[in-house]
Amino acid sequence: MSHRVASLDFLRGSAALAVTVPHFYMHFYPDSTFAETISILGVEVFFVLSGFVLAPQIIKFCVLKPSLRNYGIFLVRRWMRTVPPYLIALALFSISAHQAFTADFFRYLLYVQNLIGQHNAHDYFSIAWSLSVEEWFYLSFPALCLLIAYAVPGTLRPALITAFLYIFAVCTARILFGDNTQWGSAVRRVVVFRVDAIAWGFVLAIALPSLTKVRLPLALFLLVVSTSFAVWVTSLGAQSANSMMEFTFPFYAPGLGAVAILCAIKLESAVARNRTLSRVGIFLGQISYSTYLFHLLILSAVAPLSRLLPMAIVLVIYLIATAVVATLMYQAVEAPILDARPRFGGAARIPHVRVEPSSLTEIMPSATTSADSG
Numbered sequence: 354m355s356h357r358v359a360s361l362d363f364l365r366g367s368a369a370l371a372v373t374v375p376h377f378y379m380h381f382y383p384d385s386t387f388a389e390t391i392s393i394l395g396v397e398v399f400f401v402l403s404g405f406v407l408a409p410q411i412i413k414f415c416v417l418k419p420s421l422r423n424y425g426i427f428l429v430r431r432w433m434r435t436v437p438p439y440l441i442a443l444a445l446f447s448i449s450a451h452q453a454f455t456a457d458f459f460r461y462l463l464y465v466q467n468l469i470g471q472h473n474a475h476d477y478f479s480i481a482w483s484l485s486v487e488e489w490f491y492l493s494f495p496a497l498c499l500l501i502a503y504a505v506p507g508t509l510r511p512a513l514i515t516a517f518l519y520i521f522a523v524c525t526a527r528i529l530f531g532d533n534t535q536w537g538s539a540v541r542r543v544v545v546f547r548v549d550a551i552a553w554g555f556v557l558a559i560a561l562p563s564l565t566k567v568r569l570p571l572a573l574f575l576l577v578v579s580t581s582f583a584v585w586v587t588s589l590g591a592q593s594a595n596s597m598m599e600f601t602f603p604f605y606a607p608g609l610g611a612v613a614i615l616c617a618i619k620l621e622s623a624v625a626r627n628r629t630l631s632r633v634g635i636f637l638g639q640i641s642y643s644t645y646l647f648h649l650l651i652l653s654a655v656a657p658l659s660r661l662l663p664m665a666i667v668l669v670i671y672l673i674a675t676a677v678v679a680t681l682m683y684q685a686v687e688a689p690i691l692d693a694r695p696r697f698g699g700a701a702r703i704p705h706v707r708v709e710p711s712s713l714t715e716i717m718p719s720a721t722t723s724a725d726s727g
Contacts, residue, residue, distance in 0.1 A: 361402065362635045362641075363617065363634030364613055364614065365638045368641070373644055373672070375392035377652060396483050400486070401550065415499050424495055434694070439481075439646065449650065456474075457476075460473055464481075464484070471542070482543075494555070513556070513559060523545070526545055536594070550610075553607035569619040572615050579612045586601065639683050643682035647678050654674075658670060
């Protein structure tokens, strides 16, 4: 039985809703800048959370005990967690859009449709961009950790060197080669310009012990400030080209995710003591990935009801249907695969990090949300 961290599950579920609900409003009100802004930021929280929860595995098995075998096990575990539900969603989207086995389909299948730019003629599986960011991070970042660990002795020192080299390289590529005239499609949703967002979550996991003295009131204040700033600046960019937003987004968006995670960690003891809240949080976390994967299909199915029913009722039907489908997916597909994944043979643990990493590794991110994604 896995020991979930309910507060982080709750955050993950909330990030999924921050994509799912805005997409509902964006479907009926395409010019809704606020809804678009919230969905964008929801994906960014997923990215940071992804790097944070995977850090214990990556550090122990690709830094402290580096080996190609452990790297392979890490990839198999990630692929077993993320790929099967993705393939089911891709098949359904492709059939719905009459795009099965087209060139676009195979680019989605290999997660290359947005690797260095937008290559698909028909972006019918729009949320897949963030899932590609995730998959390419899984491949590239631990591999770089292995190389640095072999070359640089130490415990967390190689991990930090890897993270900052990785972030520096991505930021440099974004500045030199990013096309800000089409920032949303050519920069924000392109893998080579965005994988650093997940690396910031990895850095947060290492820095967490030094943040233990931050009290909950201060953390909540920082969350309010960072959220307000992020919504304000991102909404400006959503309305028109904004150079300040385009340059600062890759920094303040991960900052928002980091503060949200810090607040969740500070609230964990309170959430864990409340059985109802804990169960709700865990449930939301469990269904978050499938919620992200399938919500647009469900939205297209329930959208015609808007001609017959009030919008609020359609929204409720949409959320209930999404939750039902996501729950069935988790129980029938995700949970059995999670139980069947290969194990490393030891709990992944970052020195001095008090949150139990073995449970953190079961909480998966998305974008967009990948939930992620958005």
